[in-house]
Amino acid sequence: MVSATKFSATKSSAPETAAPDAAEPTARQAAVLDAVLALMQEKGGQLTMTAVARRASCSKETLYKWFGDRDGLLTATVQWQASRVRAGRYDRQRLDASSLRDSLRDFAANWLSVISSPTSIALNRVAITHAASQQSNLGQIVLENGRFAIGGRLKPVLEEGRAAGLLAFDDTEAAFRTFFGLVGRDVQIRLLLGDGLKLGKAEIARDAAAATDQFLTLYGRTDPKPAAA
Amino acid sequence: MVSATKFSATKSSAPETAAPDAAEPTARQAAVLDAVLALMQEKGGQLTMTAVARRASCSKETLYKWFGDRDGLLTATVQWQASRVRAGRYDRQRLDASSLRDSLRDFAANWLSVISSPTSIALNRVAITHAASQQSNLGQIVLENGRFAIGGRLKPVLEEGRAAGLLAFDDTEAAFRTFFGLVGRDVQIRLLLGDGLKLGKAEIARDAAAATDQFLTLYGRTDPKPAAA
DNA sequence: AGGAAGCCGTACCGTACGTTACGGTTCGGT
DNA sequence: ACCGAACCGTAACGTACGGTACGGCTTCCT
Numbered sequence: 482m483v484s485a486t487k488f489s490a491t492k493s494s495a496p497e498t499a500a501p502d503a504a505e506p507t508a509r510q511a512a513v514l515d516a517v518l519a520l521m522q523e524k525g526g527q528l529t530m531t532a533v534a535r536r537a538s539c540s541k542e543t544l545y546k547w548f549g550d551r552d553g554l555l556t557a558t559v560q561w562q563a564s565r566v567r568a569g570r571y572d573r574q575r576l577d578a579s580s581l582r583d584s585l586r587d588f589a590a591n592w593l594s595v596i597s598s599p600t601s602i603a604l605n606r607v608a609i610t611h612a613a614s615q616q617s618n619l620g621q622i623v624l625e626n627g628r629f630a631i632g633g634r635l636k637p638v639l640e641e642g643r644a645a646g647l648l649a650f651d652d653t654e655a656a657f658r659t660f661f662g663l664v665g666r667d668v669q670i671r672l673l674l675g676d677g678l679k680l681g682k683a684e685i686a687r688d689a690a691a692a693t694d695q696f697l698t699l700y701g702r703t704d705p706k707p708a709a710a
Numbered sequence: 711m712v713s714a715t716k717f718s719a720t721k722s723s724a725p726e727t728a729a730p731d732a733a734e735p736t737a738r739q740a741a742v743l744d745a746v747l748a749l750m751q752e753k754g755g756q757l758t759m760t761a762v763a764r765r766a767s768c769s770k771e772t773l774y775k776w777f778g779d780r781d782g783l784l785t786a787t788v789q790w791q792a793s794r795v796r797a798g799r800y801d802r803q804r805l806d807a808s809s810l811r812d813s814l815r816d817f818a819a820n821w822l823s824v825i826s827s828p829t830s831i832a833l834n835r836v837a838i839t840h841a842a843s844q845q846s847n848l849g850q851i852v853l854e855n856g857r858f859a860i861g862g863r864l865k866p867v868l869e870e871g872r873a874a875g876l877l878a879f880d881d882t883e884a885a886f887r888t889f890f891g892l893v894g895r896d897v898q899i900r901l902l903l904g905d906g907l908k909l910g911k912a913e914i915a916r917d918a919a920a921a922t923d924q925f926l927t928l929y930g931r932t933d934p935k936p937a938a939a
Numbered sequence: 940a941g942g943a944a945g946c947c948g949t950a951c952c953g954t955a956c957g958t959t960a961c962g963g964t965t966c967g968g969t
Numbered sequence: 970a971c972c973g974a975a976c977c978g979t980a981a982c983g984t985a986c987g988g989t990a991c992g993g994c995t996t997c998c999t
Contacts, residue, residue, distance in 0.1 A: 525843050525844050526840075526843030527843060529955085529957085530956075530957060530958080534978090535978095538977080539977070540976060540977045541959090541977095541979095542958095542961095542977080543975085543977075545957095545958070550957080551958090605899075605903070606838050606841065606842040607842070608903055609835050609902045609903060610839040610842065612835065612903050613832070613835040613836070614754050614755035614756060615754050618904075620903035621903070623903055624904075624905055628896050628899060659892065659895065661895055662891035662893070662894060662895035663891050663892065664891070665891060666887045666888065666890055667890050667891070667894075669899055670894075670898055670899070671853060671857060673838045673849075673902075674834070674838060674850070674852055674853045675849035676849070699928065758986060758987085759987060760987090763947090769946060769947045769948060770987090770988075771946075771947085771948095771989075771991095772946060774987095774988065779988080780986095780987065780988090941998105941999090942999090943996100943999105944995105944997085944998100945995085946995085947992105947993090948992095948994105949991090949992090950989105950991085950992100951990075952989075952990095953986105953987095953988090954985105954986090954987090955985090955986090955987100956986105957982105957983090957984090957985100958981105959981080960980085960982095961978105961979090961980085962978095962980100963978090964975105964978105965977095966975085967974090968971105968973095969970100969972090
Protein backbone atom coordinates (compact mmCIF):
# COMPACT_ATOMS: atom_id res chain seq x y z
CA MET A 482 0.00 0.00 0.00
CA VAL A 483 2.42 2.68 1.12
CA SER A 484 5.59 2.83 -0.89
CA ALA A 485 8.37 1.75 1.39
CA THR A 486 11.15 3.65 -0.27
CA LYS A 487 10.18 7.33 -0.29
CA PHE A 488 12.14 7.82 -3.34
CA SER A 489 15.82 7.68 -2.74
CA ALA A 490 18.22 9.78 -4.71
CA THR A 491 20.51 7.23 -6.23
CA LYS A 492 23.30 7.72 -3.72
CA SER A 493 21.65 6.64 -0.50
CA SER A 494 22.84 9.11 2.10
CA ALA A 495 24.54 11.71 -0.01
CA PRO A 496 23.32 15.28 0.52
CA GLU A 497 22.07 16.05 -2.96
CA THR A 498 20.23 19.19 -3.82
CA ALA A 499 17.92 18.99 -0.84
CA ALA A 500 17.21 17.33 2.48
CA PRO A 501 17.87 13.61 2.23
CA ASP A 502 14.62 12.76 3.98
CA ALA A 503 12.05 15.06 2.43
CA ALA A 504 13.44 13.95 -0.93
CA GLU A 505 13.54 16.63 -3.56
CA PRO A 506 13.37 15.01 -6.98
CA THR A 507 16.42 15.16 -9.20
CA ALA A 508 16.16 16.83 -12.57
CA ARG A 509 15.51 13.54 -14.28
CA GLN A 510 12.89 12.59 -11.75
CA ALA A 511 11.26 15.97 -12.15
CA ALA A 512 11.06 15.33 -15.87
CA VAL A 513 9.26 12.08 -15.17
CA LEU A 514 6.83 13.85 -12.88
CA ASP A 515 6.19 16.46 -15.52
CA ALA A 516 5.40 13.66 -17.92
CA VAL A 517 2.87 12.35 -15.44
CA LEU A 518 1.26 15.77 -15.19
CA ALA A 519 1.12 16.08 -18.94
CA LEU A 520 -0.44 12.66 -19.32
CA MET A 521 -3.01 13.39 -16.65
CA GLN A 522 -4.24 16.38 -18.59
CA GLU A 523 -4.26 14.75 -22.00
CA LYS A 524 -5.31 11.23 -21.31
CA GLY A 525 -7.30 11.75 -18.17
CA GLY A 526 -7.93 8.64 -16.20
CA GLN A 527 -5.98 6.22 -18.40
CA LEU A 528 -2.78 7.01 -16.58
CA THR A 529 -0.89 3.77 -16.99
CA MET A 530 2.63 3.02 -15.85
CA THR A 531 3.51 1.94 -19.35
CA ALA A 532 2.26 5.23 -20.73
CA VAL A 533 4.32 7.18 -18.21
CA ALA A 534 7.44 5.19 -19.02
CA ARG A 535 6.96 5.71 -22.73
CA ARG A 536 6.21 9.41 -22.37
CA ALA A 537 9.15 10.01 -20.08
CA SER A 538 11.47 7.78 -22.11
CA CYS A 539 12.38 5.74 -19.11
CA SER A 540 11.89 2.15 -18.14
CA LYS A 541 9.18 0.91 -15.86
CA GLU A 542 11.87 -0.66 -13.74
CA THR A 543 13.22 2.80 -13.06
CA LEU A 544 9.79 4.09 -12.17
CA TYR A 545 9.40 1.38 -9.59
CA LYS A 546 12.89 1.85 -8.25
CA TRP A 547 12.37 5.56 -7.80
CA PHE A 548 8.80 5.73 -6.63
CA GLY A 549 8.02 2.33 -5.19
CA ASP A 550 4.69 1.78 -6.83
CA ARG A 551 1.94 3.56 -8.72
CA ASP A 552 0.71 5.28 -5.61
CA GLY A 553 4.17 6.56 -4.79
CA LEU A 554 4.46 7.99 -8.27
CA LEU A 555 1.15 9.76 -7.92
CA THR A 556 2.02 11.08 -4.50
CA ALA A 557 5.36 12.38 -5.72
CA THR A 558 3.61 14.04 -8.63
CA VAL A 559 1.14 15.83 -6.39
CA GLN A 560 3.92 17.06 -4.12
CA TRP A 561 6.02 18.07 -7.08
CA GLN A 562 3.25 20.19 -8.46
CA ALA A 563 2.51 21.64 -5.04
CA SER A 564 6.14 22.57 -4.55
CA ARG A 565 6.03 25.07 -7.37
CA VAL A 566 2.66 26.64 -6.76
CA ARG A 567 3.97 28.47 -3.72
CA ALA A 568 3.30 31.74 -5.43
CA GLY A 569 2.51 35.19 -4.14
CA ARG A 570 4.62 36.87 -1.54
CA TYR A 571 2.15 39.54 -0.54
CA ASP A 572 4.60 41.78 1.21
CA ARG A 573 3.04 42.89 4.42
CA GLN A 574 3.68 46.55 4.15
CA ARG A 575 1.41 48.86 6.07
CA LEU A 576 -2.15 48.02 5.26
CA ASP A 577 -4.68 50.54 4.21
CA ALA A 578 -8.09 49.92 2.71
CA SER A 579 -6.71 50.05 -0.78
CA SER A 580 -3.78 47.70 -0.34
CA LEU A 581 -5.96 45.24 1.55
CA ARG A 582 -8.40 45.21 -1.30
CA ASP A 583 -5.56 44.65 -3.71
CA SER A 584 -4.20 41.78 -1.69
CA LEU A 585 -7.57 40.10 -1.54
CA ARG A 586 -8.06 40.54 -5.25
CA ASP A 587 -4.69 39.03 -5.92
CA PHE A 588 -5.45 36.07 -3.73
CA ALA A 589 -8.79 35.57 -5.39
CA ALA A 590 -7.43 35.86 -8.89
CA ASN A 591 -4.54 33.55 -8.12
CA TRP A 592 -6.83 30.97 -6.59
CA LEU A 593 -9.22 31.08 -9.54
CA SER A 594 -6.30 30.65 -11.91
CA VAL A 595 -5.12 27.62 -10.02
CA ILE A 596 -8.41 25.78 -9.73
CA SER A 597 -9.30 26.41 -13.34
CA SER A 598 -5.97 25.22 -14.69
CA PRO A 599 -5.97 21.86 -16.47
CA THR A 600 -3.24 20.66 -14.15
CA SER A 601 -5.23 21.34 -11.02
CA ILE A 602 -8.36 19.80 -12.48
CA ALA A 603 -6.52 16.64 -13.44
CA LEU A 604 -4.76 16.41 -10.12
CA ASN A 605 -7.92 16.90 -8.13
CA ARG A 606 -9.72 14.30 -10.19
CA VAL A 607 -7.02 11.76 -9.52
CA ALA A 608 -7.02 12.59 -5.83
CA ILE A 609 -10.80 12.31 -5.61
CA THR A 610 -10.73 9.01 -7.42
CA HIS A 611 -8.23 7.76 -4.89
CA ALA A 612 -10.17 9.13 -1.97
CA ALA A 613 -13.05 7.00 -3.17
CA SER A 614 -10.89 3.88 -3.10
CA GLN A 615 -9.78 4.71 0.44
CA GLN A 616 -6.18 3.93 -0.42
CA SER A 617 -3.33 6.24 0.41
CA ASN A 618 -3.88 9.83 1.44
CA LEU A 619 -3.66 11.58 -1.89
CA GLY A 620 -6.80 13.51 -1.11
CA GLN A 621 -5.34 14.83 2.11
CA ILE A 622 -2.19 15.90 0.35
CA VAL A 623 -4.09 17.82 -2.29
CA LEU A 624 -6.24 19.39 0.39
CA GLU A 625 -3.19 20.34 2.37
CA ASN A 626 -1.56 22.04 -0.57
CA GLY A 627 -4.76 23.56 -1.91
CA ARG A 628 -7.57 24.63 0.35
CA PHE A 629 -5.53 24.60 3.57
CA ALA A 630 -2.42 26.17 2.09
CA ILE A 631 -4.30 29.15 0.78
CA GLY A 632 -6.10 29.39 4.09
CA GLY A 633 -2.84 29.50 5.94
CA ARG A 634 -1.58 32.25 3.71
CA LEU A 635 -4.71 34.34 3.61
CA LYS A 636 -5.66 34.25 7.26
CA PRO A 637 -2.71 36.39 8.39
CA VAL A 638 -3.76 39.00 5.86
CA LEU A 639 -7.28 38.97 7.23
CA GLU A 640 -6.01 39.31 10.76
CA GLU A 641 -3.74 42.14 9.84
CA GLY A 642 -6.72 43.79 8.24
CA ARG A 643 -8.62 43.35 11.45
CA ALA A 644 -5.73 44.68 13.51
CA ALA A 645 -5.65 47.71 11.26
CA GLY A 646 -9.32 48.26 11.89
CA LEU A 647 -10.26 47.53 8.30
CA LEU A 648 -12.11 44.27 8.87
CA ALA A 649 -14.44 43.04 11.56
CA PHE A 650 -14.94 39.37 12.40
CA ASP A 651 -14.67 37.04 15.34
CA ASP A 652 -13.72 33.79 13.68
CA THR A 653 -10.86 33.98 11.21
CA GLU A 654 -11.62 30.55 9.88
CA ALA A 655 -15.24 31.45 9.20
CA ALA A 656 -14.23 34.66 7.50
CA PHE A 657 -11.79 32.78 5.31
CA ARG A 658 -14.35 30.18 4.36
CA THR A 659 -16.74 32.90 3.32
CA PHE A 660 -14.07 34.41 1.13
CA PHE A 661 -13.32 31.00 -0.29
CA GLY A 662 -16.98 30.48 -1.15
CA LEU A 663 -17.43 33.91 -2.69
CA VAL A 664 -14.42 33.37 -4.93
CA GLY A 665 -14.85 29.75 -5.91
CA ARG A 666 -18.62 29.51 -6.00
CA ASP A 667 -19.50 26.68 -8.41
CA VAL A 668 -16.35 26.87 -10.48
CA GLN A 669 -14.42 23.93 -9.11
CA ILE A 670 -17.23 21.40 -8.97
CA ARG A 671 -18.34 22.29 -12.46
CA LEU A 672 -14.87 21.91 -13.86
CA LEU A 673 -14.28 18.66 -12.01
CA LEU A 674 -17.50 17.27 -13.44
CA GLY A 675 -16.44 18.19 -16.92
CA ASP A 676 -18.57 21.24 -17.53
CA GLY A 677 -17.29 23.32 -20.41
CA LEU A 678 -16.75 26.38 -18.27
CA LYS A 679 -14.09 28.68 -19.64
CA LEU A 680 -12.28 31.17 -17.43
CA GLY A 681 -10.09 33.65 -19.25
CA LYS A 682 -7.87 36.23 -17.64
CA ALA A 683 -10.54 38.87 -18.02
CA GLU A 684 -13.23 36.82 -16.33
CA ILE A 685 -10.89 35.87 -13.53
CA ALA A 686 -9.97 39.47 -12.87
CA ARG A 687 -13.59 40.53 -12.94
CA ASP A 688 -14.79 37.70 -10.71
CA ALA A 689 -11.95 38.20 -8.27
CA ALA A 690 -12.78 41.86 -7.96
CA ALA A 691 -16.48 41.17 -7.52
CA ALA A 692 -15.85 38.54 -4.86
CA THR A 693 -13.51 40.88 -3.03
CA ASP A 694 -16.06 43.66 -3.06
CA GLN A 695 -18.70 41.33 -1.70
CA PHE A 696 -16.37 40.11 0.99
CA LEU A 697 -15.57 43.67 2.02
CA THR A 698 -19.25 44.49 2.08
CA LEU A 699 -19.74 41.68 4.56
CA TYR A 700 -16.63 42.09 6.67
CA GLY A 701 -15.26 45.52 6.00
CA ARG A 702 -15.59 48.30 8.53
CA THR A 703 -17.11 51.38 7.06
CA ASP A 704 -15.49 53.26 9.92
CA PRO A 705 -11.79 52.51 9.44
CA LYS A 706 -10.71 53.48 12.94
CA PRO A 707 -9.27 50.86 15.27
CA ALA A 708 -11.65 49.96 18.06
CA ALA A 709 -11.70 53.10 20.17
CA ALA A 710 -13.80 51.68 22.97
CA MET B 711 -19.88 3.07 -25.56
CA VAL B 712 -23.47 4.12 -25.16
CA SER B 713 -25.73 1.36 -23.98
CA ALA B 714 -27.99 0.52 -26.87
CA THR B 715 -30.94 -0.73 -24.87
CA LYS B 716 -31.93 2.08 -22.50
CA PHE B 717 -33.15 -0.46 -20.13
CA SER B 718 -36.25 -2.21 -21.34
CA ALA B 719 -38.87 -3.49 -18.96
CA THR B 720 -39.05 -7.15 -19.68
CA LYS B 721 -42.14 -6.95 -21.83
CA SER B 722 -40.91 -4.88 -24.73
CA SER B 723 -43.73 -2.48 -25.53
CA ALA B 724 -46.08 -3.04 -22.61
CA PRO B 725 -47.02 0.11 -20.72
CA GLU B 726 -45.68 -0.76 -17.31
CA THR B 727 -45.52 1.68 -14.48
CA ALA B 728 -44.06 4.47 -16.54
CA ALA B 729 -43.34 5.78 -19.98
CA PRO B 730 -41.78 3.04 -22.11
CA ASP B 731 -39.10 5.36 -23.40
CA ALA B 732 -37.95 7.40 -20.42
CA ALA B 733 -37.80 4.07 -18.58
CA GLU B 734 -38.72 4.19 -14.96
CA PRO B 735 -37.07 1.25 -13.22
CA THR B 736 -39.24 -1.57 -11.96
CA ALA B 737 -39.18 -2.41 -8.28
CA ARG B 738 -36.58 -5.08 -8.82
CA GLN B 739 -34.45 -2.79 -10.89
CA ALA B 740 -34.74 -0.12 -8.25
CA ALA B 741 -33.48 -2.63 -5.71
CA VAL B 742 -30.47 -3.26 -7.90
CA LEU B 743 -29.79 0.46 -8.20
CA ASP B 744 -30.06 0.81 -4.43
CA ALA B 745 -27.48 -1.92 -4.13
CA VAL B 746 -25.20 0.06 -6.39
CA LEU B 747 -25.64 3.15 -4.24
CA ALA B 748 -24.93 1.18 -1.10
CA LEU B 749 -21.79 -0.34 -2.59
CA MET B 750 -20.58 3.02 -3.77
CA GLN B 751 -20.67 4.33 -0.24
CA GLU B 752 -19.12 1.31 1.44
CA LYS B 753 -16.59 0.10 -1.04
CA GLY B 754 -15.83 3.32 -2.77
CA GLY B 755 -14.16 2.90 -6.09
CA GLN B 756 -14.10 -0.87 -6.22
CA LEU B 757 -17.53 -0.93 -7.75
CA THR B 758 -17.38 -4.13 -9.75
CA MET B 759 -20.19 -5.72 -11.71
CA THR B 760 -19.65 -8.95 -9.81
CA ALA B 761 -19.98 -7.14 -6.51
CA VAL B 762 -23.19 -5.49 -7.63
CA ALA B 763 -24.64 -8.80 -8.77
CA ARG B 764 -23.76 -10.46 -5.51
CA ARG B 765 -25.08 -7.61 -3.40
CA ALA B 766 -28.32 -7.40 -5.33
CA SER B 767 -28.67 -11.18 -5.55
CA CYS B 768 -29.01 -11.12 -9.25
CA SER B 769 -26.92 -12.45 -12.08
CA LYS B 770 -24.51 -10.43 -14.11
CA GLU B 771 -26.40 -11.56 -17.18
CA THR B 772 -29.45 -9.74 -15.84
CA LEU B 773 -27.44 -6.62 -15.16
CA TYR B 774 -26.25 -6.54 -18.72
CA LYS B 775 -29.69 -7.29 -20.09
CA TRP B 776 -31.23 -4.46 -18.10
CA PHE B 777 -28.58 -1.81 -18.26
CA GLY B 778 -26.50 -2.63 -21.30
CA ASP B 779 -23.09 -2.19 -19.79
CA ARG B 780 -21.31 -0.80 -16.76
CA ASP B 781 -21.81 2.74 -17.92
CA GLY B 782 -25.50 2.22 -18.39
CA LEU B 783 -25.77 0.86 -14.87
CA LEU B 784 -23.96 3.87 -13.49
CA THR B 785 -26.07 6.28 -15.50
CA ALA B 786 -29.27 4.61 -14.38
CA THR B 787 -28.07 4.80 -10.80
CA VAL B 788 -27.38 8.50 -11.01
CA GLN B 789 -30.78 9.16 -12.54
CA TRP B 790 -32.47 6.92 -10.03
CA GLN B 791 -30.94 8.83 -7.17
CA ALA B 792 -31.76 12.14 -8.81
CA SER B 793 -35.37 11.11 -9.26
CA ARG B 794 -35.98 11.01 -5.58
CA VAL B 795 -34.09 14.10 -4.50
CA ARG B 796 -36.72 16.33 -6.06
CA ALA B 797 -37.50 17.66 -2.64
CA GLY B 798 -38.86 20.98 -1.46
CA ARG B 799 -41.99 22.44 -2.90
CA TYR B 800 -41.49 25.95 -1.64
CA ASP B 801 -45.03 27.07 -2.13
CA ARG B 802 -44.93 30.44 -3.68
CA GLN B 803 -47.33 32.17 -1.41
CA ARG B 804 -47.03 35.91 -1.13
CA LEU B 805 -43.46 36.80 -0.30
CA ASP B 806 -42.48 39.04 2.51
CA ALA B 807 -39.01 39.52 3.95
CA SER B 808 -39.56 36.81 6.50
CA SER B 809 -40.87 34.12 4.18
CA LEU B 810 -38.15 34.88 1.64
CA ARG B 811 -35.55 34.42 4.32
CA ASP B 812 -37.15 31.16 5.33
CA SER B 813 -37.19 29.91 1.78
CA LEU B 814 -33.55 30.71 1.29
CA ARG B 815 -32.64 29.04 4.55
CA ASP B 816 -34.54 25.95 3.53
CA PHE B 817 -32.79 25.86 0.21
CA ALA B 818 -29.42 26.28 1.85
CA ALA B 819 -30.03 23.65 4.49
CA ASN B 820 -31.40 21.21 1.95
CA TRP B 821 -28.46 21.74 -0.35
CA LEU B 822 -25.94 21.28 2.45
CA SER B 823 -27.69 18.09 3.50
CA VAL B 824 -27.50 16.75 -0.02
CA ILE B 825 -23.84 17.51 -0.71
CA SER B 826 -22.74 16.19 2.66
CA SER B 827 -24.61 12.93 2.35
CA PRO B 828 -22.54 9.82 1.73
CA THR B 829 -24.66 9.07 -1.30
CA SER B 830 -23.95 12.39 -2.94
CA ILE B 831 -20.28 12.18 -2.15
CA ALA B 832 -19.97 8.73 -3.65
CA LEU B 833 -21.98 9.66 -6.71
CA ASN B 834 -19.97 12.78 -7.36
CA ARG B 835 -16.73 10.88 -6.99
CA VAL B 836 -17.80 8.33 -9.53
CA ALA B 837 -18.95 11.04 -11.90
CA ILE B 838 -15.69 12.94 -11.53
CA THR B 839 -13.68 9.80 -12.11
CA HIS B 840 -15.63 9.26 -15.30
CA ALA B 841 -15.25 12.85 -16.37
CA ALA B 842 -11.51 12.29 -16.17
CA SER B 843 -11.73 9.29 -18.49
CA GLN B 844 -13.77 11.34 -20.93
CA GLN B 845 -16.23 8.51 -21.43
CA SER B 846 -19.97 8.95 -21.23
CA ASN B 847 -21.54 12.05 -19.79
CA LEU B 848 -22.01 11.02 -16.19
CA GLY B 849 -20.53 14.29 -15.06
CA GLN B 850 -23.04 16.27 -17.05
CA ILE B 851 -25.91 14.23 -15.64
CA VAL B 852 -24.78 14.83 -12.08
CA LEU B 853 -24.30 18.50 -12.81
CA GLU B 854 -27.73 18.68 -14.37
CA ASN B 855 -29.39 17.12 -11.37
CA GLY B 856 -27.26 18.91 -8.81
CA ARG B 857 -25.88 22.35 -9.39
CA PHE B 858 -28.19 23.22 -12.30
CA ALA B 859 -31.31 21.69 -10.82
CA ILE B 860 -31.03 23.70 -7.66
CA GLY B 861 -30.30 26.76 -9.74
CA GLY B 862 -33.43 26.21 -11.75
CA ARG B 863 -35.47 25.93 -8.60
CA LEU B 864 -33.92 28.78 -6.69
CA LYS B 865 -33.79 31.40 -9.41
CA PRO B 866 -37.59 31.83 -9.58
CA VAL B 867 -37.58 32.46 -5.86
CA LEU B 868 -34.89 35.10 -6.26
CA GLU B 869 -36.80 36.75 -9.08
CA GLU B 870 -39.99 36.75 -7.09
CA GLY B 871 -38.05 38.34 -4.28
CA ARG B 872 -36.85 40.98 -6.68
CA ALA B 873 -40.35 41.53 -8.05
CA ALA B 874 -41.55 41.99 -4.49
CA GLY B 875 -38.89 44.61 -3.95
CA LEU B 876 -37.03 42.52 -1.42
CA LEU B 877 -33.93 41.83 -3.46
CA ALA B 878 -31.86 43.86 -5.84
CA PHE B 879 -29.71 42.39 -8.59
CA ASP B 880 -29.26 42.57 -12.31
CA ASP B 881 -28.06 39.11 -13.14
CA THR B 882 -30.08 36.27 -11.65
CA GLU B 883 -27.41 33.74 -12.52
CA ALA B 884 -24.74 35.78 -10.77
CA ALA B 885 -26.90 36.21 -7.71
CA PHE B 886 -27.55 32.50 -7.58
CA ARG B 887 -23.89 31.67 -7.92
CA THR B 888 -23.10 33.95 -5.03
CA PHE B 889 -25.69 32.20 -2.92
CA PHE B 890 -24.26 28.86 -4.00
CA GLY B 891 -20.81 29.92 -2.94
CA LEU B 892 -21.89 31.34 0.38
CA VAL B 893 -23.69 28.13 1.24
CA GLY B 894 -21.28 25.54 -0.10
CA ARG B 895 -17.97 27.30 0.56
CA ASP B 896 -15.31 24.57 0.92
CA VAL B 897 -17.65 21.82 2.03
CA GLN B 898 -17.99 19.85 -1.16
CA ILE B 899 -14.36 19.83 -2.23
CA ARG B 900 -13.23 18.86 1.24
CA LEU B 901 -15.67 15.98 1.42
CA LEU B 902 -14.82 14.81 -2.07
CA LEU B 903 -11.15 14.76 -1.18
CA GLY B 904 -11.84 12.68 1.90
CA ASP B 905 -11.52 15.30 4.60
CA GLY B 906 -13.13 14.19 7.84
CA LEU B 907 -15.56 17.08 7.89
CA LYS B 908 -18.71 16.30 9.83
CA LEU B 909 -21.93 18.19 9.25
CA GLY B 910 -24.70 17.49 11.72
CA LYS B 911 -28.20 18.88 11.59
CA ALA B 912 -27.26 21.66 13.98
CA GLU B 913 -24.29 22.81 11.94
CA ILE B 914 -26.29 22.69 8.74
CA ALA B 915 -29.04 24.81 10.23
CA ARG B 916 -26.55 27.29 11.60
CA ASP B 917 -24.52 27.52 8.40
CA ALA B 918 -27.62 27.79 6.25
CA ALA B 919 -28.89 30.66 8.36
CA ALA B 920 -25.53 32.41 8.30
CA ALA B 921 -25.20 32.07 4.54
CA THR B 922 -28.72 33.37 4.06
CA ASP B 923 -28.02 36.37 6.24
CA GLN B 924 -24.89 37.12 4.29
CA PHE B 925 -26.71 36.78 1.02
CA LEU B 926 -29.41 39.15 2.19
CA THR B 927 -26.79 41.60 3.33
CA LEU B 928 -25.39 41.61 -0.19
CA TYR B 929 -28.60 41.51 -2.19
CA GLY B 930 -31.40 42.50 0.14
CA ARG B 931 -33.06 45.89 -0.09
CA THR B 932 -33.11 47.66 3.20
CA ASP B 933 -36.01 49.63 1.82
CA PRO B 934 -38.59 46.91 1.13
CA LYS B 935 -40.80 49.00 -1.15
CA PRO B 936 -41.26 47.96 -4.78
CA ALA B 937 -39.51 50.31 -7.15
CA ALA B 938 -41.53 53.46 -6.83
CA ALA B 939 -39.85 55.33 -9.65
C1' DA C 940 -49.36 -31.05 -17.65
C1' DG C 941 -46.36 -28.91 -20.91
C1' DG C 942 -43.78 -25.22 -22.72
C1' DA C 943 -41.67 -20.80 -22.79
C1' DA C 944 -39.58 -16.95 -20.63
C1' DG C 945 -37.06 -14.69 -16.99
C1' DC C 946 -33.62 -15.06 -13.92
C1' DC C 947 -29.96 -16.90 -10.59
C1' DG C 948 -25.41 -18.88 -9.88
C1' DT C 949 -21.26 -19.96 -11.83
C1' DA C 950 -17.90 -20.92 -15.02
C1' DC C 951 -15.49 -18.97 -18.74
C1' DC C 952 -12.97 -15.72 -22.03
C1' DG C 953 -10.21 -11.76 -23.37
C1' DT C 954 -7.97 -7.84 -22.20
C1' DA C 955 -5.81 -4.23 -19.60
C1' DC C 956 -2.61 -3.16 -16.38
C1' DG C 957 0.45 -3.31 -12.24
C1' DT C 958 4.59 -5.44 -11.25
C1' DT C 959 8.79 -8.12 -12.05
C1' DA C 960 12.64 -9.93 -14.72
C1' DC C 961 16.22 -9.69 -18.11
C1' DG C 962 19.39 -8.56 -21.88
C1' DG C 963 21.80 -4.73 -23.84
C1' DT C 964 23.85 0.00 -23.56
C1' DT C 965 25.92 4.06 -21.56
C1' DC C 966 28.96 6.17 -18.34
C1' DG C 967 31.78 7.38 -14.37
C1' DG C 968 35.53 5.71 -11.64
C1' DT C 969 40.02 3.36 -11.33
C1' DA D 970 40.81 -1.03 -20.72
C1' DC D 971 37.87 -2.90 -17.27
C1' DC D 972 34.12 -3.02 -13.72
C1' DG D 973 29.97 -2.05 -11.84
C1' DA D 974 26.02 0.77 -11.45
C1' DA D 975 22.25 2.97 -13.41
C1' DC D 976 19.09 2.84 -16.89
C1' DC D 977 16.44 1.80 -21.27
C1' DG D 978 13.41 -1.21 -23.95
C1' DT D 979 10.78 -5.09 -23.91
C1' DA D 980 9.05 -9.39 -22.68
C1' DA D 981 6.68 -11.99 -19.30
C1' DC D 982 3.62 -12.98 -15.29
C1' DG D 983 -0.45 -12.71 -12.37
C1' DT D 984 -4.59 -10.80 -11.40
C1' DA D 985 -8.72 -8.12 -11.59
C1' DC D 986 -12.56 -7.19 -14.07
C1' DG D 987 -15.88 -6.32 -18.01
C1' DG D 988 -18.55 -9.02 -20.69
C1' DT D 989 -20.61 -13.71 -22.36
C1' DA D 990 -22.39 -18.45 -22.16
C1' DC D 991 -24.80 -22.11 -20.04
C1' DG D 992 -27.26 -25.20 -16.87
C1' DG D 993 -30.92 -25.38 -13.71
C1' DC D 994 -34.86 -23.35 -11.17
C1' DT D 995 -39.12 -20.81 -10.75
C1' DT D 996 -43.22 -18.74 -12.63
C1' DC D 997 -46.69 -17.90 -15.59
C1' DC D 998 -49.52 -18.81 -19.53
C1' DT D 999 -52.44 -22.03 -22.15
